[in-house]
Amino acid sequence: MNNAPTSPAELGDPLFSEGSSTISVQQSPAFSPLYQQIKALILQSLQSGEWKPSAAIPSEMELAARFKVSQGTVRKAIDELAAENLLVRRQGKGTFVATHAEQHVQYRFLRLFPNSGNLDSEGPAQREIIDCKRIRAPADIAKALAVRAGDPVLQVRRVLSFVGIPTILEDLWLPGTPFKGLTAERLRESNGPMYALFESEFGVRMVRAEEKIRAVLPDTDQCSLLKVKPAAPLLSVERTAFTYNDVPMELRRGMYLTDTHYYRNTLN
Amino acid sequence: MNNAPTSPAELGDPLFSEGSSTISVQQSPAFSPLYQQIKALILQSLQSGEWKPSAAIPSEMELAARFKVSQGTVRKAIDELAAENLLVRRQGKGTFVATHAEQHVQYRFLRLFPNSGNLDSEGPAQREIIDCKRIRAPADIAKALAVRAGDPVLQVRRVLSFVGIPTILEDLWLPGTPFKGLTAERLRESNGPMYALFESEFGVRMVRAEEKIRAVLPDTDQCSLLKVKPAAPLLSVERTAFTYNDVPMELRRGMYLTDTHYYRNTLN
DNA sequence: CAGTGGTCTAGACCACACT
């Protein structure tokens, strides 16, 4: 079989004739490898919700048949998606859509660890929703969420405590439209991580995030909520979280107490 | 050719007989894929200095011949090493040993960025070596460097300034033996990143690092060196840097001014 | 042009999980 470059074909799509020798479908420039195209197709299925979080996607052989490429090509596409934490491979079982729920690490994006002892030694965090209201987006929030200033957004404030000690104060903003119907009640009712709730209730999967970290002093509100003195330095963590296609879906400003905990980062 | 599991063979090593059908050299448990064994062999050559930083390693075909495996297996081994930033692939040219020098990013492990403008907008950092002396390792330093308390270590203090503003104060400790001969002079003479000097002068390549980040207040020395008030919160960044095989080779305690800059992290 | 890494295929077999 010749392997001149061809476009991957969805089921039932017309094929380019196999026998012909040098039909160049994609020439440089703008050459994209087959496996990248397959990756994009899989990504589409993930976005469209064809495969739900924690469900298994079709086997490599099935996908190879569907896209009319070899298993190795599908494999390379899945490899990259697994490296980006969008898929999880489990030998002997299948490939699954990654999820923020039911993962071993309770908070996938939280980089705060206790000074000593492992992560679970202090048990699960206590969560308290302070506030949850609909507001019109100020300019800076709007910019971060890629909406227009004045558009409705949800503003949430909460405190996370470890072994009873308030440690994290978070303000977060969500675009109003995708999160229509989110209330303090529903936040309080949910057990798992907030991002798990976003997945199951609003179909919004956070895929990637960027954080800007600074050392700051708290304002008076923050002092009382975290029970610290005004002179106590806090770690300011401003996170923008993205869904598929780098669409921003959350802005989060956290104040971390770093006496008993530290923010861990690994450099490669 | 059968592909029953075999050990990779260095040039001249005796082979396991190819024809025999079911000689199981490595059974589960402790099964290690061939490409992992190849990866370990390549790693050895990197450690031993067989291939110097920025030099090209042998081509995939050559390595495949040397290790008596297929090109695909070598490829997978190199893929992983490239993903870990130990090797750099350049299409059409070859595969090269990664280096801290001559990289596009001046400081590969520095995560501090100006609030606005890109990285180069403020030009290169100004470096000032405050101090460099030989001391006997206190307990905490010794533990981090995996040496005995009291063993000789080098202690360096320096300030980095951007557009003339002192922004980073760093104290760092290096094990005495591998860095014998390092002086303030030699640090001042060098142009590029410190890690580039370590590579070229001491044959120590930093491969990976872990950072613990906190918000703290400066002591009086730090105040004067960074020209800040005692109440100014600073970002404390404690880094342990590792060479090959996760051997710690540096402990670095940095105080970052985060008024005009921020520490950036990306979560996947 | 030759040499390098990069893509793609097809087929074989191994390790693992379920039933």
Add this chain to the structure above:
DNA sequence: GTGTGGTCTAGACCACTGC
């Protein structure tokens, strides 16, 4: 046993680099 992902091979061709 069957089906899944994981490894390994061999060979072909493509894209990029530099002589």
